Amino acid sequence: MRPIVEGVSLDAETRCAHYHSAVDIIAIKMRCCGIYYACRECHDELAGHGSEVWPKAEWDQPAVLCGACGVEMSVRDYLACENSCPACGAPFNPGCKTHHHLYFEPL
Secondary structure: OOOOEEOOOOOOOOOOOOOOOOOOOEEEEOOOOOOEEOOHHHHHHHOOOOOOOEOHHHOOOEEEEEOOOOOEEEHHHHHHOOOEOOOOOOEOOHHHHHHHHHOEOOO
């Protein structure tokens, strides 16, 4: 069963009001609440609490969802996937790397 994703104006592949290009198809399970959100902005608008980054010690937990096929990836697998889903090959936005520090403890 595919996890539920929260967000503002979501489409079927987890694009939201904030990020809605063809390649904006990942959702992040927020470390603070364990709920998938399309992006941190969606979390900040809807969750009612602050966000937390995933510490390196927990990077093997499933925390990233491909909006195309619904596969869950660990943070480690997502960071190593070279901007495409390892299960279905759907391309991910390479620009997301500029936001990794908002979700994951820096390397």
